[in-house]
Structures are given as C-alpha cells and as structure tokens.
Amino acid sequence: xxxxxxxxxxxxxAAKTAAVTAPKPPAAPKPAAKxxxxxxxxxxxxxxxxxxxxxxxxxxxxxxxLRFFFPRALYEPNTIFNIGYPADFSIGIDQRFLMTNRAxxxxxxxxxxxxxxxxxxxxCTPEWKPAENKFKCPCHGSGYDSEGVNFEGPxxxxxxxxxxxxxxxxxIVVDTSKLFMDxxxxxxxxxxxxxxxxxx
Amino acid sequence: xxxxxxxxxxxxxxxRVRQDITDLRETIKEKxxxxxxxxxxxEKTQVFRSIFRVKHDETPRNRALSxxxxxxxxxxxxxxxxxxxKYKFTWGMGGITFYLFIVLxxxxxxxxxxxxxSKVQAFRDILYLENDVPFGKLLRNMHRWAAHLMIIAxxxxxxxxxxxxxxxxxxxxxxxxxxxxxVLTLLLSFTGYLLPDDQLGFWAxxxxxxxxxxxxxxxxxxxxxxxxxMTPYNxxxxxxxxxxxxDANALLRAYIWHCIAIPLIASIFxxxxxxxxxxxxxxSGPAPIMLESEIKExxxxxxxxxxxxxxx
Numbered sequence: 205x206x207x208x209x210x211x212x213x214x215x216x217x218a219a220k221t222a223a224v225t226a227p228k229p230p231a232a233p234k235p236a237a238k239x240x241x242x243x244x245x246x247x248x249x250x251x252x253x254x255x256x257x258x259x260x261x262x263x264x265x266x267x268x269x270l271r272f273f274f275p276r277a278l279y280e281p282n283t284i285f286n287i288g289y290p291a292d293f294s295i296g297i298d299q300r301f302l303m304t305n306r307a308x309x310x311x312x313x314x315x316x317x318x319x320x321x322x323x324x325x326x327x328c329t330p331e332w333k334p335a336e337n338k339f340k341c342p343c344h345g346s347g348y349d350s351e352g353v354n355f356e357g358p359x360x361x362x363x364x365x366x367x368x369x370x371x372x373x374x375x376i377v378v379d380t381s382k383l384f385m386d387x388x389x390x391x392x393x394x395x396x397x398x399x400x401x402x403x404x
Numbered sequence: 405x406x407x408x409x410x411x412x413x414x415x416x417x418x419x420r421v422r423q424d425i426t427d428l429r430e431t432i433k434e435k436x437x438x439x440x441x442x443x444x445x446x447e448k449t450q451v452f453r454s455i456f457r458v459k460h461d462e463t464p465r466n467r468a469l470s471x472x473x474x475x476x477x478x479x480x481x482x483x484x485x486x487x488x489x490k491y492k493f494t495w496g497m498g499g500i501t502f503y504l505f506i507v508l509x510x511x512x513x514x515x516x517x518x519x520x521x522s523k524v525q526a527f528r529d530i531l532y533l534e535n536d537v538p539f540g541k542l543l544r545n546m547h548r549w550a551a552h553l554m555i556i557a558x559x560x561x562x563x564x565x566x567x568x569x570x571x572x573x574x575x576x577x578x579x580x581x582x583x584x585x586x587v588l589t590l591l592l593s594f595t596g597y598l599l600p601d602d603q604l605g606f607w608a609x610x611x612x613x614x615x616x617x618x619x620x621x622x623x624x625x626x627x628x629x630x631x632x633x634m635t636p637y638n639x640x641x642x643x644x645x646x647x648x649x650x651d652a653n654a655l656l657r658a659y660i661w662h663c664i665a666i667p668l669i670a671s672i673f674x675x676x677x678x679x680x681x682x683x684x685x686x687x688s689g690p691a692p693i694m695l696e697s698e699i700k701e702x703x704x705x706x707x708x709x710x711x712x713x714x715x716x
Contacts, residue, residue: 270643273643273646274638274642274643275646275647275653278647278648279647279651279652279653280647280648280649280651326610326611326614326615327610327611327613327614327617328607328610328611342607343607343610343611381636381637
C-alpha cells in the first residue's frame with residue numbers, strides 16, 4: 205500500500221519540475237499580455253503528456269494491428285526436405301519433388317543441384333518440356349535451358365538454386381529457403397558457391 | 405361474499421361487453437371508412453406523414469425540402485442547374501460507377517451465400533454456382549461484368565475530370581480522394597480475382613504478389629529491402645498472403661479484403677467524395693466563389709481565393 209501512495213505523491217512534483225523547465229521561454233512574455241488568465245494558468249506540459257499518451261496508445265495499437273498480419277506458424281510445405289541418396293538420381297531432370305516442394309533435382313556428370321521452380325520474371329512455376337529440352341513458363345513465355353538458364357522471354361536471370369547438402373547418413377538435404385542466384389545484371393553469380401551444388 | 409361479488413361482476417361485465425359491442429358497431433363503420441380512404445390515398449395517413457413530412461407540391465421550397473429531409477437524397481444538392489447535368493459535361497461516369505458499385509454489392513452479397521473461402525470448397529462452389537444454384541450463373545456473370553465495367557467507368561470518369569479540368573482549384577482535394585477510390589477499385593478487382601481459386605486467378609495473384617516483392621523498403625527484392633532485413637517471410641508480400649506462398653491464408657485474406665474491408669473503406673471515401681462534389685460546386689460548372697474573409701489564412705501567406713481557375 206505504501207508504495208503506490210508514495211508514487212502518486214511523488215509524481216506531481218516531478219511533473220511540475222518538468223513543466224517549469226520545459227515551457228519557460230514562451231511562458232515569460234505571456235503574463236503581461238493576458239493578465240486575466242493568471243488566476244488559473246493552463247499547464248502546457250499536462251496537455252502534452254495527455255496527448256502523448258493518446259498518440260502513444262494509438263501508435264502501439266497500430267503496430268499491434270500491423271503485426272497481426274504476420275502469422276507466426278505457417279501450414280506450408282517444409283522448405284527443408286530430404287530427397288534421398290545421390291545414387292537415386294540419374295543424369296537429367298528429376299520431377300519427383302516438383303509438386304510437393306517446388307523443386308527440380310538436376311543430376312549432371314560431376315554435380316547435383318536443385319533448381320527452385322520459380323520463374324525469375326514474376327514467380328510462376330515453369331514446366332519441364334523433355335521433348336524440347338527446356339523449361340517453359342506458361343505465364344509470359346520465359347524459356348530456360350536444362351540447367352535453368354534463361355534464353356528466351358522476359359526472365360531477367362536463370363532460375364535460383366536451392367541449398368543442397370549431405371546429412372550424416374549420406375542422404376541429400378535441400379533447403380529452398382536459402383537460394384543461390386546468378387544475376388548478370390548485378391554481376392552476382394553464386395552458382396559455384398559451396399552449398400549451391402553437390403559434387404558427385 | 406365471493407359468490408355475490410362474482411355474480412355482480414359477471415352481470416356488470418356482461419352489460420359492459422354488450423355496450424362495447426354496440427359502440428363498436430357504430431364506430432367500426434367510421435374507422436373502416438378511414439382505413440379505406442387511407443388505402444386509397446396513403447399519402448394522407450398519419451403513418452405516411454410521419455415518414456415523409458413534407459408536401460410534394462410544386463413549390464420550390466417544398467421541392468427543396470423533400471430532398472433535404474430525405475436521408476438518401478440529402479447527399480445531393482437541393483437544386484441543380486439544368487445545364488450542370490448535361491451528359492456532354494459529365495458523361496455520367498461517376499454516377500454509373502456508383503451504380504455499378506451498388507450492383508456489385510448486391511450480387512456480391514448474394515454470391516457470399518454459396519461461397520466458402522477455403523481451398524477445398526472455393527472452386528467447387530464456383531462450379532456449383534455456375535451449374536446448380538438458381539440464377540447462380542446470372543449472378544456470377546452480373547458480378548463479373550459489373551466489375552469489369554466499373555474499372556472502365558472509373559477510368560473514363562477520371563479521363564473526363566481531367567479533360568474538363570475539374571481537378572483544379574478548389575477541387576484538388578476531391579481529385580485526390582478520387583484517385584484513392586480508383587486504387588481501392590483496382591484492389592477490389594485484384595482481390596476478387598483470386599476468389600474463384602481457378603488457374604487464371606491463382607497465377608494472376610501469384611504474379612501480382614510477386615510484384616510486391618519489389619516494393620521499396622518493405623519488399624525483399626525491392627530497393628533497400630534486403631538492407632532492412634526483409635526476407636520472403638517478413639516482407640509486405642508475406643503480410644498480404646499470410647504466408648510465403650499463395651495458399652489457403654491468401655484465399656481467406658483476399659476474401660476478407662474483398663468482401664468487407666475494402667468495400668467499407670471505399671464506402672467511407674465515397675461518402676466524402678460525393679459530399680465534396682456538392683460542396684465544391686456540383687458535378688459540373690464553376691466552383692462557388694468564397695469571400696476572402698471566409699478563407700482560412702495561413703501564417704505569412706496571402707490568402708488563397710477559392711475561385712475556379714481562369715477567374716482569378
């Protein structure tokens with residue numbers, strides 16, 4: 205009980221001192237101009253505190269409102285997934301993980317890498333056309349060769365590649381939330397970085 | 405005692421009932437006559453007068469009052485200049501846009517009776533509406549065509565306002581509200597696109613929300629986005645979709661934005677827009693001239709006179 209009472213008695217002096225220190229410059233010339241109000245001079249700091257509290261309250265509510273739109277838990281396919289042993293893949297494009305994880309596994313003589321199946325133009329999922337040996341995006345017609353490198357249409361750069369690694373049991377683990385890009389416009393090529401491919 | 409009272413009361417009650425019946429026989433004819441007359445001329449009944457208080461005579465005052473005292477008409481000016489409503493001045497596009505909004509609200513609410521915003525049911529409900537719901541196909545097509553027409557009407561309205569210079573002083577503020585309303589119309593169209601959950605809408609929203617990745621500051625692929633720590637899991641696209649992919653959350657969010665939030669916001673702006681149209685001098689013609697003494701003065705500036713440009 206003692207603490208709140210002390211707090212409440214201690215608060216007004218603190219506010220008064222603040223009021224005296226802060227708005228002194230404008231307060232000095234006023235009493236001469238308006239002698240009528242000198243009986244009960246409004247304390248500008250009090251209003252400032254009240255308005256500060258109101259704006260603070262509204263501001264925090266706005267932040268809460270905005271934060272509300274970012275869910276914490278997602279019911280989406282896991283971006284980290286196991287695709288089996290390197291020996292499971294023969295040379296060429298493997299479409300087994302396209303529907304579940306939006307990724308193609310590409311086996312080349314010396315390496316395995318995973319193409320994230322998102323067109324670099326506006327994010328549609330291209331289609332692998334074995335007869336034409338290319339990926340073709342149905343939305344705006346971007347074409348990519350069998351390594352996912354763009355050669356026609358509006359796509360600005362090759363399709364991104366997902367992070368690939370071996371787990372202790374020798375299985376391949378892919379993480380599509382970590383992407384490696386090759387952007388000739390920006391002069392960035394991460395396709396040969398460690399993690400962008402698996403040497404076989 | 406009880407029996408006596410009972411007999412007395414019973415006798416009295418009987419007499420009173422008899423008296424009432426005879427009274428009723430006399431009055432019921434008059435009352436019936438009144439009721440019949442009321443049916444013949446409902447505008448003379450007290451009920452009617454309590455709703456519409458003003459006579460609908462051809463006097464200017466009564467005609468003005470009938471507009472002013474009606475909640476639906478009072479947004480309109482009490483009087484309009486005969487020339488102001490000429491179609492060659494306005495093309496009627498603002499009114500058509502509003503009419504289409506009403507059509508869309510009505511058909512949209514009816515569509516909501518059969519539509520579930522979930523991945524399992526959404527497209528099935530569209531097929532159901534198309535094939536089995538009575539007038540479902542008509543409703544859906546009305547909603548679709550009205551949506552297309554509303555976009556066209558909004559642009560034509562904007563074009564007309566630009567051509568007639570109606571964005572100029574003192575209508576600058578209303579032009580800005582109009583631009584906001586146009587953006588809201590486009591957003592309504594965009595959010596409605598996903599709701600059928602068909603291939604067209606799905607990929608359109610995929611493409612549209614991928615553009616949001618390039619938002620400055622707030623998008624992961626936009627200018628300064630990466631520096632500010634934006635990833636596909638915390639940027640503006642994520643907030644729009646409720647996830648990193650166009651999925652069930654995105655469908656539900658599009659539904660709520662489309663059916664509740666954006667129509668509500670747009671309605672508020674519409675009320676403001678129409679009110680300002682009226683205050684700024686009506687749907688066409690010169691703006692009202694205001695006295696300099698009535699205009700809010702900025703410190704250290706000459707007062708701006710709210711005259712239509714060309715008259716200054």
